Amino acid sequence: MLFIWFWLVAVMITAYVVLDGFDLGAGVLHLIIARTDQERRTVIRTIGPVWDGNEVWLLAGGGTLYFAFPLLYASGFSGFYLPLMIVLWLLILRGLGIELRTHLQGTVWRGFFDGCFAFSSLLLAVFYGAALGNVVRGVPLQQDGYFFLPLWTNWRPGPQPGILDWYTVITGVVALVALTLHGAHYVALKTAGDLNLRARRVAAVLWPTLVLITLISLGATLAIRPDALTNYRNHPALFVIPAAVALSLMAMFLHGRHGNDKSAFLASGAYLIFMLVGAAAAVYPNLLVSTTDPSRNITIYNAAVGHYALSYGLIWWSFGMALAIGYFVLIYRMFRGKVSA
Numbered sequence: 001m002l003f004i005w006f007w008l009v010a011v012m013i014t015a016y017v018v019l020d021g022f023d024l025g026a027g028v029l030h031l032i033i034a035r036t037d038q039e040r041r042t043v044i045r046t047i048g049p050v051w052d053g054n055e056v057w058l059l060a061g062g063g064t065l066y067f068a069f070p071l072l073y074a075s076g077f078s079g080f081y082l083p084l085m086i087v088l089w090l091l092i093l094r095g096l097g098i099e100l101r102t103h104l105q106g107t108v109w110r111g112f113f114d115g116c117f118a119f120s121s122l123l124l125a126v127f128y129g130a131a132l133g134n135v136v137r138g139v140p141l142q143q144d145g146y147f148f149l150p151l152w153t154n155w156r157p158g159p160q161p162g163i164l165d166w167y168t169v170i171t172g173v174v175a176l177v178a179l180t181l182h183g184a185h186y187v188a189l190k191t192a193g194d195l196n197l198r199a200r201r202v203a204a205v206l207w208p209t210l211v212l213i214t215l216i217s218l219g220a221t222l223a224i225r226p227d228a229l230t231n232y233r234n235h236p237a238l239f240v241i242p243a244a245v246a247l248s249l250m251a252m253f254l255h256g257r258h259g260n261d262k263s264a265f266l267a268s269g270a271y272l273i274f275m276l277v278g279a280a281a282a283v284y285p286n287l288l289v290s291t292t293d294p295s296r297n298i299t300i301y302n303a304a305v306g307h308y309a310l311s312y313g314l315i316w317w318s319f320g321m322a323l324a325i326g327y328f329v330l331i332y333r334m335f336r337g338k339v340s341a
Contacts, residue, residue: 001310002285002300006066008317010280012061017128018182018269019054019328025123025183028093028176031114033187033198040114042340044098046190048334051098053328055091060324067313070256071303072287079139079147080131083163087127094120095237122176122207129175133168136279137161137224138289141296157224159291167220174210174217178272181206185256185265190339196261203256203264211249214275218242221282225289228282241278248274 026047034040066073077084097117101110139147140160152162155169181203188199221228231239251267268306283289287303290296304310 001307001314002304004314005064005310006028006284006287006303007280009061009064009068010276012042012057012064013277014273016054016057016061016178018272019057020051021179021269021272022183022186022265023051023177024055024121024125025181026187027097027117027183028125028180029187029202030118030121033184033202035194037110040110042191042195043187044101044117045339046187047115048098050331052095053331055251056324060320062185064317068305068310069287069298069300069303070305072298075141075145075147075288075298079149080134080163082149082151083131087124090120090124090127094124094264113273125176127196128171128179130164130168132276132279133171134163134174135288136171136221136228136283137165137167138291140292141290141298143290143296145296145298157291161291167224170213170217170220174213177206177210177213178268179274181210181252182265182268182272185252185261185268189261189265191339192338192340200256200259200261203252207249207253207256210271213227214245214249225282231281231284238281241274241281244274245271245278 030040030043034043061326062073093116097113097115097120101113101117102108105340134149136138137157139149141147149161149163152164153160155162157165157167184199184203186204188196191199248267248270252264252271255261255264255267285300286297287300288298290298
């Protein structure tokens with residue numbers, strides 16, 4: 001049951017990254033590929049019907065984490081209080097940018113909220129990547145399971161790191177490039193004409209950057225966490241995950257080169273999925289690693305609620321997920337196809 005809930009939480013987080021990821025990528029590209037107000041409205045229309053629904057997966061993932069592993073929820077939300085508040089304000093700022101830009105017709109008004117939308121989308125991508133880097137690298141857990149992290153210290157991973165160091169900056173850049181590329185494929189899929197061509201060109205430029213930064217992040221992870229391959233060595237079948245990452249990168253390149261926007265978008269989604277699955281497989285059964293004492297690691301064994309709660313919770317979780325998936329299938333089918341201003 002603990003194994004099941006670990007992967008259910010991983011699935012919820014992965015669903016959020018893949019679905020809200022193209023929203024964030026579209027936001028990052030909002031001021032780059034859209035030259036006129038009409039094109040900017042078109043970019044927003046590509047995500048307009050789904051962006052707020054995609055963020056529901058973040059709430060659902062947090063709720064699932066709170067239900068199944070309350071110790072991790074309590075520890076993480078206290079230790080990461082500062083970045084979580086920053087993420088909250090960025091989410092608010094991003095929503096304001098989308099909803100308020102058309103309330104007045106002034107150029108300054110629209111330009112300000114366009115900037116809010118793009119700036120908050122960019123920083124959210126970076127912070128999400130840095131958050132994953134913190135989980136993989138570890139945090140200075142105390143005996144009571146809590147910790148504190150400043151925003152940065154000396155920029156070096158170690159027993160007392162900051163939220164930002166050279167490693168988490170690398171993971172933040174990986175997230176920014178990957179989500180921007182994911183968003184470029186989505187905008188290309190949903191638009192036509194000049195906007196479509198510019199989105200394709202951005203994707204073509206970002207692809208080699210993503211390959212390079214992915215390799216750098218892999219080397220950096222092995223440098224600070226040599227035990228990251230322990231599960232892979234114990235279960236060689238897991239090496240299919242990095243192979244799938246490589247295949248998804250190749251599929252992105254080939255489909256993008258031939259103008260197959262839908263397949264390129266699905267390939268970028270597959271890249272995100274396999275990268276996150278690979279990270280989860282590397283840290284299992286740990287949920288949060290201690291940089292000071294391995295005996296203080298928060299794992300699925302010392303953080304979970306009782307077996308009875310997990311068993312019956314699985315029934316209600318399945319019912320709720322069936323409703324959510326049905327809703328998302330309906331929405332995406334209703335708004336399929338190209339959009340225009």
